[in-house]
Amino acid sequence: MDELNDEVQQAARIALMEWQADISKNSYTRDNDLIHTVQFSLPNTFSTFNAELEAFGDAVASRLEPLVNENNLSANLPHLDEYDALGERIDKVKHHPSYIEAGDIIYASRLLAKMAKPGGLVECLSLLFLSSQAGEAGHNCPIACSAGIIRVLQRVPDFPDKAFYLEKLLSPSFQTNFTGAQFLTEIQGGSDVGQNAVRAEHDQKEGWRIYGEKWFCSNAGANLIFITARYDQTVQGTKGLGLFLVPAEWKGKKNHYRLRRLKDKIGTRSMATGEIDFCGAHAIPVGSLEEGFHLVMDNVLHLSRLFNAFCVLGMARRAYTIARAYAKYREAFAHPILDYPLIRENLARIKAENAAMLAAIFATARLQDQLDIGEWPNQDGKLLLRLLVNIQKYLTALYSVEHIHHALDVLAGNGTIETFSSLPRLLRDCIVCENWEGTHNILRMQVLKDILKYDIDQIYITFMQGEFAKLDVTSKHTQLLAEKLNEFERELSQFRQLNPELQSLNIQFIVDRMAILYCALMLLIEAQDQKEKNKSASKLDCYQYFYILHIADKKIHYDQAYLDLITRIISTE
Incomplete structure (x- = not known):
């Protein structure tokens, strides 16, 4: 009997070893939908940039995450040395060696170097999305802060030692750069x-x-x-x-x-x-x-919110990868738990919502690059981008915390153990990011202020209507989504008739709807391109599920078609 027990336990342990080996694979090359998104966003430079992403994706899963896990142990956290050996005040923040090694990997990706000239945000943020699959990692917040300083210094004339500071901030070496x-x-x-x-x-x-x-x-x-x-x-x-x-x-x-x-x-x-x-x-x-406050709001805070959205989506995507792989290798009642429909539904929701938000935030980064280099002749572009970044900072943080939480559910008790996987750390990091750079209510009230002062709601509707030109107008998906946008336009008119206190309550629905419709439209545009060029329906399946969850009027029907849909979504990574 003891031998039988040993065999059963050893088989379970071997399965977990296989799971660990699986999640150590390249974070980029395993994600075909991400590869398509980057190619869709950077058609002219993808062939050369792709190699950089492949190299960094390998480093993130195999080298960076273990270092970050080690650095996050209680004994290895940063501490403050107030005085040196002679009693001189130094106020030095001391870090564990694993922090330095992690920084070497992240900065060597040339993530910030992509910002040397306007128009490099999409490449920068593609790398940040991968870096953030290791969580905040002690470095991804400072990277966002450095990016804000870079952006402002590039825009102000006659700043003392400007070239020196920019060179140090853009340097791809953590050992010699400035943060x-x-x-x-x-x-x-x-x-x-x-x-x-x-x-x-x-x-x-x-x-x-x-x-x-x-x-x-x-x-x-x-x-x-x-x-x-x-x-x-x-x-x-x-x-x-x-x-x-x-x-x-x-x-x-x-x-x-x-x-x-x-x-x-x-x-x-x-x-x-x-x-x-x-x-x-x-x-x-x-x-x-x-102009100090406006420099902060228009550049520093705006960029931090954009970076924040990419960071939390990267964390949630990593959580999905860990949970899906675990469900593949973990058996319960003689079946891999991935066989159970409730597990599939949980994972499918995470993947579909993450895919929609990722399509939207990449679209926003593309618009920001186009505005920065003067290729987007939209007189309301600055206002529109402020809106898009604010609503996405809100939605990505809200959903990503839920996603990591529900990914942790897949691992059950094992999911709560800090040394078993990075999920507890990812959840804690994501909760902090949710409350950085503007809480949900601050972002909602900023949107309300912009609606009343700048008619940003009408700018949004006009932009969204223009984006539909990129879609097949004969498609039922296009037609149904267009109807929902028209319906929302009518709801905006009704919203404007409310008194100020009721507007401050109902802005919750308005911001939700703005973000959901934008995510859906951007995902549908990518899905159409993926199906035409790659003959893949992966994103279209995600779109259909996202529509069912957040836009459709009808309640979910738990029928065979629903089961088939969620099964297709999680059948690929």
């Missing part, structure tokens, strides 16, 4: 930036100095810090805020700020977040003082 940070939040307000009290004072001899406390400082050990500070104490609100660059070192010496402590966060724990006191830190104004 960036964005410090806006103070204890009295996060999203309410107009309450900022940190002040910037001008000294005739030494220039601008920063005084005060910043409460939520991610990448606390950054080389370069973008910080908002009140340059005129008589001007209240955001109009009195300037944007400044604070280098960690000033003329070869530590700049004048102190790290009070590192925060103990629920997730993104490998990335040091602290509270910092600025004690006359030397700073360089970025652009004119008066």
Whole structure:
């Protein structure tokens, strides 16, 4: 009997070893739908860029994820050394060697180097999507911060040592580059930036100095810090805020700020977040003082939200890969659990929703690149992109947390064990990302403000109607989706008749509907292309399920056609 038990347990252990080997395979080449999305987005450069993605995809699954898992162990998390051996104040954030190794892999992908010129966002974010399959990894948030600094410095003229800073930020070597940070939040307000009290004072001899406390400082050990500070104490609100660059070192010496402590966060724990006191830190104004807040909103925060969407989708996609592979190798009641319809339904929903949101966020990145290089002659392009990024930051974060949670469900008790898979860490990281760069309600209210001030709802409808020209108008999918857009346009008119308090409640439905319809349309456009060029219906199946889940009026019919659909969706990775 003991021998029989040993055989049963050993067979189960071998199956888990096969599962581990499976999920260590290339994160890019195993995902044919992703390959199609990148090719669809970059038709002119795909043949050369594809090799970079293949190389990085291999590194992410086989080398990066194990390093990040090791770095995220409690004993290996970052810590603060306030003083050196001689008692001198140094405020040094110390990291485990695995953090450095992970950074070497991520930055060597040349992810940020893609931003050297306008028009490189799609390539940059394709790599970020793969990098984020290892979670925040201690580096993906700083990458987003660095990208914001790069974008602003490229747009402001006559910035001191601009070429030097850009070269260091764009460098593909973590050992020698500079990383960036964005410090806006103070204890009295996060999203309410107009309450900022940190002040910037001008000294005739030494220039601008920063005084005060910043409460939520991610990448606390950054080389370069973008910080908002009140340059005129008589001007209240955001109009009195300037944007400044604070280098960690000033003329070869530590700049004048102190790290009070590192925060103990629920997730993104490998990335040091602290509270910092600025004690006359030397700073360089970025652009004119008066445009500081707008530089932050239009470039730094806008880009961070776009990066955030790619990050959480990457995390959720990795969770799907882990869960699907587990369901393939794990047996219960004499069958692989992938055979059970409830498991298939769970996985199919994750895949279909992730596919729709990924198609949408890639479409948005393409539009941003086109706007940046002047190839999108849309006078409302800037406003439209702000809307698209805001609604997608909201939806991707909301759904991706659910997706990782339900991927963890597939592993049952094993899914809750930190050392069994990366799922617990991915879930914790994703929860943090959900609340960064604007909570759900902040994003909803920004959309409401833009509807009332800029008629952004009409800009959205006009854009969506134009996108339908890319589809086969005879297709039933096109016709049904077009009807739903027309229906939504009527609902927007009714929404505008509501009083302000009711609008602030109903904006939840409006933002949901905007995001869902945009995701559906972008996925349908990709699905049509995939079917024509690759003879694959993978994305069309995902579209049909997404439509059933979120757009169709009828309740789900749990019939054979439904079972066949969810089975087809998970039959491919």
